[in-house]
Amino acid sequence: MKKLKNALIGQSGGPTAVINASLAGAITEYLSNENCSTLYGAVNGIKGVLREEFLNLNEVFSDKSKIDLLMQTPSSYLGSCRYRLSKENDDEIEKIVSILQKNDIGYFFYIGGNDSMDTVMRLSKICHSNGIKAIGIPKTIDNDLVGTDHCPGYGSSAKYIATAISEMALDAGCYDIKNVLIVEIMGRNAGWLAASSALARTTSSTAPDLIYLPEKVFDDEKFLYDIRQKLLHQDTVVVAVSEGIKYSNGNYVAQSTSESKKDMFGHSQLGGVCKKLEHLVKNRLGIKVRGVELNLPQRCASHNASDTDINEAFKCGEFAVKCALEGESGKMIAMNRADGSEYDISYSALDISNIANSEKIVPDSFINADRNDVTDEFIKYALPLIQGERNIIFENGIPAYIKR
Structure with missing residues (x-):
């Protein structure tokens, strides 16, 4: 079969305890494809893309044991940024497209929050005619991304x-x-x-x-x-x-x-x-x-991370790659909670134009009438998200991490 195009992934915004689990999911899914090419990591997010500062993740994670360390490492392994692309013109976006084409990159993944989804949305619009697929992977401890039951982190x-x-x-x-x-x-x-x-x-x-x-x-x-x-x-x-x-x-x-x-x-x-x-x-x-x-x-605080959160973050990264390889673009991965008493999550890809630059706040039904507490409805919503503890790898008495 024909080899896949190269892929590029970046991380942006404030780190979380599980943003690297999403990275691990994307790496694992892409490299497990027998037709995979090179998966690059953008150092410091979109700034790294503009500088063409890439890591070859095939080489870095050729030792699969490093994935286990990545899963429990907090912060952003690839480095992050808080950089807003100019809205006055598309010069930077067009430069990014040129860089992606130069490196034969056909898939772009960006792990981030609200502002990162805006970047993916703008990039996907211009990349559409070039056949480059752009997918957003949600990440924010603020839990304020719309369209998803909750956010990894x-x-x-x-x-x-x-x-x-x-x-x-x-x-x-x-x-x-x-x-x-x-x-x-x-x-x-x-x-x-x-x-x-x-x-x-x-x-x-x-x-x-x-x-x-x-x-x-x-x-x-x-x-x-x-x-x-x-x-x-x-x-x-x-x-x-x-x-x-x-x-x-x-x-x-x-x-x-x-x-x-x-x-x-x-x-x-x-x-x-x-x-x-x-x-x-x-x-x-x-x-x-x-x-x-x-x-x-x-x-x-990854030493106290929710195992549910880690696993869901991994699956978001994994599902993002599956969607891109199936031809999806301009989408963000969302988690959907099934009705019923048992906690069950499925994954979907939503049109990112309905998500970028929007904010999900705590609904009135989750806040008590006196405005000084939450309701039982909130507890029912949030309690499943903190369940489970991971078997952490330790070194010299403290958790072991991986550093770029």
Whole structure:
């Protein structure tokens, strides 16, 4: 049979604990084809494509044991970028097409979130006449991509957040004094991550006691009232809060602590809301309070990754290659949850033009009427995503990883 065209894969945006599992799935599926050619990896995403900085993944992963290490390695093995292609003209897109043709690349895969899907959409439109297939592989801990039940990366971040909340709640609750612990969790416009803190609740713990999401207006006075009500019945109150909570005027609560900077894509770079609320509680309630920002471990704690998340991320990469080889292009891989009590996921390829530049927020049915917690419907949705633990390969007492 005729040899396949070469393929190129890249990673973009914020890393996750399982983005490399999607890479592993794509590598495994492409190289398992007896007619495969060369699978290249773009170093630092689309910037690497523009620079023609490629790795020969056939050679790098000729030793299949490296795939096992890749599966448990956090961050982006190929390197990432936050680079927006110019929308003023198509010069960069046309340059990319020229580079792909020069290297006899017939398949392009891009693992990323919202902005990465926009790149795939634009590239697929121009590549259509050249026969180059472009497929997006979803990745984001924010869980805000539309069209898919959930996103690879979210389950592992949710598992880490719930674990951290559970452990910190035990630590904060060991003293017989009134105190408040405020935990800041990532999430600019969508509160999926902060909502996942509710998964910490077990038969031995009710923490977090309060959860505030950016989908609902935040009010300082109501926040203080909620804490006072909890303190009537308990010594320790644990609060989970999204970094992107806003006041009724549309301003981020975090903006009152420092000037908000913007990233390459025009998104506000947030952080510091827990310190703002820490000062508010201390000044108004006069009790012991501590603000904690979970920060980077939310997206790179692969030692505590969800095995469900790892396996689904792998299958997304695997399915992307299958779709491209069958002639699909301009699509993003989506996960579809079957109806019924048993958790079951299938995979499909959706038109990326219906996904790029859109955002899925936490629906009202997942948020309680008091705007300070989630509902049982959310728990039913999220709990299956954090199930399972992987048998991790260790070296000198710590998890072993692979580095480019």
